[in-house]
Amino acid sequence: MPRPDRSHERIPQILSAAAKVFAADGVQGARMDDVAKEAGLSKAAIYLYYKNKDALVLALLEQFFAANLEALKLIPQGNSATDRLCLWIDLVSAAMQQGAHFQTVGFEFLAMAGRDTDARQKVLEFYQEYQSAIAQLLVDDGMLPSDAANKAQEIVALLEGINLLWMAQSGDMDFARLAKSGVTALLS
Incomplete structure (x- = not known):
């Protein structure tokens, strides 16, 4: 059974988390792991939507x-x-x-x-x-x-x-x- 498309939920969730992490750590200091943690998702889930x-x-x-x-x-x-x-x-x-x-x-x-x-x-x-x-x-x-x-x-x-x-x-x-x-x- 195919998974439901949750991109309408996930994309804003990921972008909101990324904005918070970038604001706190700077873009250079931020890691994808940090974004995943802030979003409450796995790093693999982040990579489904954003390659880097x-x-x-x-x-x-x-x-x-x-x-x-x-x-x-x-x-x-x-x-x-x-x-x-x-x-x-x-x-x-x-x-x-x-x-x-x-x-x-x-x-x-x-x-x-x-x-x-x-x-x-x-x-x-x-x-x-x-x-x-x-x-x-x-x-x-x-x-x-x-x-x-x-x-x-x-x-x-x-x-x-x-x-x-x-x-x-x-x-x-x-x-x-x-x-x-x-x-x-x-x-x-």
Whole structure:
């Protein structure tokens, strides 16, 4: 008799455990055994879903990226693009404060993208989706598509630069204030 598919339960369980372990031990110091123990699963069960620690890091960041993009797409219409982006920045900032462990994972992911073509491709795909979603928001607000694409690239560069500083300073800066100020300046 085939086993039931439990991936819808196991994947969040494993990712939650990995985030806790990475936050406590750092990505380099964490072991798959530690993740398995935190998840309450065997190491073999972890390997059914993730072939190695890099795959876990990649999955965590994909989860974080997807949540950020979804939040951007769910900001209600009716406000200006600037107001909508500022609302989204508040949501992202709150998630960053709750998920401070992503500081460590974020640096690891950037390092992975520098040495691994699959990770680099994931980063590029995320930035393309991120930029497209912002560009669409700007077009919806009346900006010409070519101008919106350029402005979206500027906004992504600004926000990612602020994010990098936030990570480097271990979250000891007001990400939302700086990001909203920068976006408002770019769009005024």
